[in-house]
Amino acid sequence: MATIFSSGGIGWARKLSGVGPTIGGMTALLAEPLQTDPVQLVSDGLQRLRESVPGLSDTEVQERVRAVESLSRQAHSVMLDLVAEMQARNLAGHTGFGSTARLLADMLSLSKAEARTRVGHAEQVGTRRALTGEALPARLPETAAALAAGEIGPAHLRIINEAMAAISDTATPADREWAEAHLTGWAPRLDPAALGRLAARVLVWLDPDGPEPATEEAPAPSGALRLRDRRNGGVGFEGWLGSEHGPALRELIERLAAPRPASEGIPDPRGVEERQADALVEVCGLARGAEHTPSSAGEPPHLTITLDLNTLIDGIGAAACDYGSYLSAGEIRRWACEAKVIPVVLGGRSELLDVGRAMRTVPLGIRRALVVRDRGCAFPGCGRPPSQCTAHHVIHWIDGGETSLQNCVLLCEHHHRVVHHTGWGIRIHADHAEFVPPTVIDPQRTPLRNPLRC
Numbered sequence: 001m002a003t004i005f006s007s008g009g010i011g012w013a014r015k016l017s018g019v020g021p022t023i024g025g026m027t028a029l030l031a032e033p034l035q036t037d038p039v040q041l042v043s044d045g046l047q048r049l050r051e052s053v054p055g056l057s058d059t060e061v062q063e064r065v066r067a068v069e070s071l072s073r074q075a076h077s078v079m080l081d082l083v084a085e086m087q088a089r090n091l092a093g094h095t096g097f098g099s100t101a102r103l104l105a106d107m108l109s110l111s112k113a114e115a116r117t118r119v120g121h122a123e124q125v126g127t128r129r130a131l132t133g134e135a136l137p138a139r140l141p142e143t144a145a146a147l148a149a150g151e152i153g154p155a156h157l158r159i160i161n162e163a164m165a166a167i168s169d170t171a172t173p174a175d176r177e178w179a180e181a182h183l184t185g186w187a188p189r190l191d192p193a194a195l196g197r198l199a200a201r202v203l204v205w206l207d208p209d210g211p212e213p214a215t216e217e218a219p220a221p222s223g224a225l226r227l228r229d230r231r232n233g234g235v236g237f238e239g240w241l242g243s244e245h246g247p248a249l250r251e252l253i254e255r256l257a258a259p260r261p262a263s264e265g266i267p268d269p270r271g272v273e274e275r276q277a278d279a280l281v282e283v284c285g286l287a288r289g290a291e292h293t294p295s296s297a298g299e300p301p302h303l304t305i306t307l308d309l310n311t312l313i314d315g316i317g318a319a320a321c322d323y324g325s326y327l328s329a330g331e332i333r334r335w336a337c338e339a340k341v342i343p344v345v346l347g348g349r350s351e352l353l354d355v356g357r358a359m360r361t362v363p364l365g366i367r368r369a370l371v372v373r374d375r376g377c378a379f380p381g382c383g384r385p386p387s388q389c390t391a392h393h394v395i396h397w398i399d400g401g402e403t404s405l406q407n408c409v410l411l412c413e414h415h416h417r418v419v420h421h422t423g424w425g426i427r428i429h430a431d432h433a434e435f436v437p438p439t440v441i442d443p444q445r446t447p448l449r450n451p452l453r454c
């Protein structure tokens with residue numbers, strides 16, 4: 001049995017080896033030097049982490065990336081506790097600085113904005129002190145706990161803090177508690193942009209009418225539109241339309257911005273923004289009296305691919321398209337979801353196995369039911385509307401999956417790509433789709449659903 005004793009408050013414990021002094025009848029034996037200063041302990045630990053990097057396996061690298069991010073978030077939480085303590089002790093006042101933010105900025109060479117943010121966050125999640133000196137829970141206790149546990153980072157904290165500050169005064173304490181718990185519960189699994197969308201939704205739930213208009217007499221404008229010349233001769237614009245005309249514009253643009261049917265085997269290469277710009281040009285053309293509306297007829301989407309049967313089944317390798325470029329098997333499986341595919345499958349010696357079994361796009365009835373169920377991209381945190389989504393087959397058509405409500409889910413272009421290439425699993429339930437992260441994202445593979453569609 002070893003008795004450990006320190007040589008002082010801070011610094012190295014006395015290193016003892018062999019037979020040391022006897023204290024209370026026990027011999028103090030100590031193989032390793034003992035560190036008692038927590039800053040030095042953490043610093044030593046980080047140095048050991050750094051030195052261990054080259055010897056790690058791939059899995060260990062992933063584990064360490066998660067662990068070190070968690071440590072850095074925990075360190076941020078301690079920083080905010082310390083800032084709260086500086087504030088409580090009025091260290092800025094005692095040292096002649098005007099404010100804690102100013103003192104912090106000068107101590108750490110931070111920007112004024114960063115220093116103010118830390119002080120603001122410390123006020124919300126730092127441990128508070130009563131006048132008697134006893135510790136009080138943080139103003140945002142759930143958020144403080146999640147940060148201290150390393151589950152959320154500074155960017156999540158910023159969004160939760162802003163959302164909590166924006167909650168209407170009419171909200172009850174129970175509403176506020178619910179909002180904080182809801183956002184903090186989701187934050188570890190959403191990137192800041194997605195968390196921001198969820199926060200906006202929470203604010204709408206809590207105050208569906210929005211803030212009171214500033215004056216009652218002034219009629220609300222129907223919108224605003226700013227045009228400016230661009231150097232290349234084009235025109236830039238930004239603006240908004242109110243609830244009266246906005247939805248009509250959206251409906252019109254989205255209808256005209258639908259991806260064009262594939263021609264010559266090439267699907268519409270334009271991104272959403274480009275298609276919407278083209279739609280606006282089309283609206284202008286219509287307004288000038290032009291008669292052409294986009295033809296909804298024309299060729300149905302089709303794509304002819306030639307590939308080895310094993311490539312198709314394994315999803316590994318590449319295949320040649322009839323227009324000469326190469327596609328990965330994964331890419332083809334993604335396209336096969338929405339396009340009409342006529343596979344020409346060749347066996348090992350290039351014998352023809354199957355030709356001409358056309359897979360239709362998801363029929364309108366099923367698509368409508370998908371819109372009712374998924375209400376847009378079903379991926380956790382995504383806010384894309386149904387008009388920007390395609391129906392993805394959970395069990396790929398190539399693997400025998402059928403075109404049915406139970407086997408399809410709405411996904412935007414980006415998340416369709418994500419699902420096809422990064423190992424997310426999907427489970428379809430009666431009223432929602434559930435997404436199972438790949439182990440590289442979540443080793444426990446805890447299923448998630450899109451909180452924006454709940």
Ligand SMILES: [Zn+2]
Nearest residue numbers: 334337392393
């Ligand atoms: Zn798909």
Ligand SMILES: [Zn+2]
Nearest residue numbers: 377382412415
């Ligand atoms: Zn999406």
